Amino acid sequence: MNEVFSFGSYYPGDSPLHKCDARTKLTLGFVFLIVALMAQGFAGLGVIAVFVAFLYVVSRIPFGKAMRSLAPLMAIALICALLNLFVDQSGETLFKWGIIEISTGSVHSCLFVGCRIILMMMGMSLITMTTTTLDLTAAVEQMLHPFARFGVPAHELGMILGIALRFMPQFATELANVYHAQISRGAALDGSPVKGLRMLSSVTIPLFASVFRHAETLSAAMDARCYHGEEGRTRLHPLCYSKFDAFAIAAFAVLVCGVVAVNVLL
């Protein structure tokens, strides 16, 4: 039922990638995106692909599981790739029908963009698959911390993000339940717009009501467990850099050099 929400969800393990600090992973993820955008040819993408494959091996995440959780996003990659098919018109024309024109250049850029986006997604989803949401939120919180003096509520943002992620699967289940209940009362999305609108509100309003209900008890439950903001708070798994972070940075240095070298040499 909740297949959609399995996208990039955490896969428990204790590989070196799991052990890397979440801040390192976020920063290197950003670097990875830039590197992927830097690559100018298939050779560059090849280097990146090898690197991503290497990371997947290191992370010990079963390939099938990773692919399944990525599948929904492939649609985006496909759409981007198809758009490129019609935009780039360089090279020899292969096919022409009205305004639609496909050339060697467009095929090339279509494939190139497709591969690049897929690689980017595969790389980035490694972060969410090897990092718990709590660590991620803590990392976001700490990375935002320098901005706290300018009034950015770093801790609160982190907490909000964490709770939102925690309740995602729950709301998905509740949405499904309400949907079934309303369908059982003869609601349908097809038919007149008025009927459709009524159907939509019959599903979303109970969900909002439930959000408020949950929020009320959750806040009482957090109070009962002595939550009082950031002050004096410790963590079960404090973020700390380890040798794995050094390895990760070194590995990325190799990647950057590799891609730059390929760009320059070829």
Next chain:
Amino acid sequence: MIDCSNVRFTYDGERFVLRGIDLHIADGEFVCILGGNGSGKSTLAKHMNALLVPDEGCVRVAGRDTQDEEYVYDIRSTAGMVFQNPDDQLVASLVEDDVAFGPENLGVESAHIAERVKQALKEVGLVGFERHETHALSGGQKQRVAIAGVLAMEPRALILDEASSMLDPRGRKGLMRVCHELNDRGMTIIMITHYMEEAAAADRVVVMNEGRIACEGTPEEVLTQADELAALNLDVPYSCQLGLALQKAGMHVVPHVNETQMVAEIVAKLSEVGKLGEAGHAKDIDPAFHATAPAPSEDALLRFEDVFFTYTKSKKERKRKKLGSKPEERAAWGNDPNEVWALKDISFELRRGEFLGIAGHTGSGKSTLLQHMNGLLQPSRGRVLVGGEDLADKKAAAAAKARIGIVFQYPERQLFATTVFDDVAFGPRNLGLSGDEVEARVRESLSRVGLSIDSLRDMSPFELSGGQQRRVAFAGVLAMNPEALVLDEPVAGLDPVARREFLELIAQLHKQGTTIVMVSHSMDDLAAMCDRVVVLKEGEIVRQGTPAHVFMHAAKLNEIGLGLPAPQRMAYALIDAGAPLSADELYSIDSLAAEIASIAEGGAR
């Protein structure tokens, strides 16, 4: 440990919810607080860990006044609290992070937190669940995680605010076991509940009514006072009911809150009059326990024919899952999406005008089964027929939604419209009825659930009380004018009065001619109300037939873990001890008491 003296409290400054509570709870005590909805018991609980502070009087926890802001976190970590709903008190996605939340807030060092988390999970019997995702746990497990989260703060008292009311019997049993184990090790337990069997196991019972303590004492003292409890809208435990019924029939027995003691008492009395025979033979297992589908009958409204259903779509995946060597850890049984078959070979029929009960654990496939009844789900194999039409046909499936009305669990959560009228009218309007017809349907269905359209018409459903909301939701389904009403645990999460009222309402709807299907965890309700019962286990029907037929097989039902209706359970215990009761009758409390009394009298003559 906890001292309340003359506590008064009001939310709105006008009406006092607590009106002078004096309560002293000693260290290491197991106290149950009983009371109907609105008796102020949850408000009192919130005073015990400083979530609320009294307007008058004072509450002291371990000698510290809750008014004193300096000690607020001391108090909250000394008297930890577990809430009612398992779904909204866990803060983190992973079990260990959630358990660590309390100590993290208290500023405990990381290394110590890890130790505390490990210890707390051990105490609630969830070792090895550290890295599990909280949303994938069962309700009972979630509540135990919540308890672990409190234990990690190293409290001296544990307050459970109706923590078991949304759990199934199995989850409730696990929760009770954890509480008693903790109590044995010296933890003070304050349990707010409306389950009598839980109260019966406490050291002391406190009954609240309208913001005051109505009576308190040991369970034996309090729970045997049938008249007073009835006046307070509470039930008497079944064993006490039996004892009281026997007293009425002229036997000199002392009612006990504990079934074993009650049975021992009756056995002793029977042996006095020389009416005790050889140790019994109640556990005979009928070789024909296996389910047999009834022959198709003419008046079947709904028929399942060899229905299989799986959530895994492709055949290949199914095969792979079947061959997969390692069974999924969290799917010991149940409705896990990874389960190969959620329904296996289901065949049964619902006859016009009957009252069919469906019993089974959470995860036994009950919800999946219900969703097949009006075509929300289509079987992977087999057929579902409504009035002879196969639901595989889209038109038949659409028509079935009006013919079979399903009221899902906690139906009040589907209310959405701005007025009660609009909400109930949602179904009829979807059917495309005219304004007059819609009006008539709404009026009729509201009156059938005992509500008046004139006073509620323009009210927002969200302003109503919980029980009224559920009635409105019932009406919303009834307004579709269904031939059969399917109810998924219609009394889940209600207090005893509301439970009784709803069961009466359902019985009345049945009397008016509506065919009823009721899913329930309560064997007592099913035995008392149903014409026929279907027992599900792991997606298969293991038994179907009349209640007498189904509940006559103690050993088998216990194996499934569903248990028996209480009177039947006591009757079998008596037979085992040698009481000459007939072993093939389905007893109610009254018939059991009558039979025991007649045996005893026969001996006296």
